[in-house]
Amino acid sequence: MAPAVLPLVSLIAVTAALICVLVFRPGLTASQGGKILAFFVLFLLPLICLGMGTDYHIGHSEQTSFCLSCHEMQPFGRSLMVDDPGHLAAAHYQNHRVPAEMACYTCHTNYAMFGTLRAKLQGLHHVYVHYLGTPPAPSAIRLYEPFNNRECLHCHLGARSFEEGATHNADPALLPAVKASKLSCVSSGCHDTVHNVGTLDKEKLWKGAP
Amino acid sequence: MSFSGNPLERRLQFSGILLILGLLVEALCLFWNQPMAFVLFLGIGGLLQGLGILLYLFSLVSIRQPHR
Numbered sequence: 214m215a216p217a218v219l220p221l222v223s224l225i226a227v228t229a230a231l232i233c234v235l236v237f238r239p240g241l242t243a244s245q246g247g248k249i250l251a252f253f254v255l256f257l258l259p260l261i262c263l264g265m266g267t268d269y270h271i272g273h274s275e276q277t278s279f280c281l282s283c284h285e286m287q288p289f290g291r292s293l294m295v296d297d298p299g300h301l302a303a304a305h306y307q308n309h310r311v312p313a314e315m316a317c318y319t320c321h322t323n324y325a326m327f328g329t330l331r332a333k334l335q336g337l338h339h340v341y342v343h344y345l346g347t348p349p350a351p352s353a354i355r356l357y358e359p360f361n362n363r364e365c366l367h368c369h370l371g372a373r374s375f376e377e378g379a380t381h382n383a384d385p386a387l388l389p390a391v392k393a394s395k396l397s398c399v400s401s402g403c404h405d406t407v408h409n410v411g412t413l414d415k416e417k418l419w420k421g422a423p
Numbered sequence: 424m425s426f427s428g429n430p431l432e433r434r435l436q437f438s439g440i441l442l443i444l445g446l447l448v449e450a451l452c453l454f455w456n457q458p459m460a461f462v463l464f465l466g467i468g469g470l471l472q473g474l475g476i477l478l479y480l481f482s483l484v485s486i487r488q489p490h491r
């Protein structure tokens with residue numbers, strides 16, 4: 214869910230107004246009440262605004278719309294609308310197997326200690342490349358490292374469709390290998406059609422829910 | 424607006440101006456739906472607010488009060 218901006222804007226406006234009072238009437242700080250007011254409006258409230266603002270931006274950066282706001286990512290956004298259940302990302306997005314408003318973040322954050330922090334740092338690197346570097350063509354964009362089964366198993370482990378699926382159990386060695394990340398979910402000829410932005414022009418796209 | 428002759432009050436005024444500028448940047452960044460907004464929010468807004476808060480704290484400890 215998108216973080217609410219109105220409470221933060223209201224707090225910023227109130228804080229700025231109170232600071233203006235002190236800037237135009239600095240003599241107020243001579244009294245004890247004025248000193249307490251100065252502590253609140255020159256220290257405490259700005260810190261709260263900064264904290265809430267950081268929280269807002271971090272929450273905002275997890276939104277699908279945020280990821281797709283860069284033109285390099287727009288083909289990946291279109292790939293979520295491919296009208297073919299064999300397309301992994303599209304099937305997850307369209308069937309709400311991942312929260313639609315946080316689709317990118319749900320699959321592309323490492324579910325490990327510091328996974329979120331690492332994702333943010335990589336995001337900063339993306340901003341750098343977008344504005345100051347040479348962004349690659351969308352079809353040439355690759356993950357930093359192969360997609361880890363851990364990210365799939367975060368949701369699918371223990372799910373009946375995963376544990377008892379006919380294909381998953383056709384070979385008794387398959388599920389243990391998948392769970393141990395010895396056999397990748399996405400690059401082993403099983404669920405290997407993920408975004409495939411290079412062939413997107415040939416795909417029929419779903420128009421979305423009414 | 425005129426700056427106060429009292430050094431403590433003048434520093435508080437400067438601190439307030441830095442904080443207002445930082446808050447203004449922060450508010451503007453909230454309405455910008457681009458990744459650069461976060462960078463500007465922290466890089467400029469956060470810096471201005473941090474400087475404003477530090478100046479406020481510095482003004483508290485730097486002014487010598489006469490012994491009673």
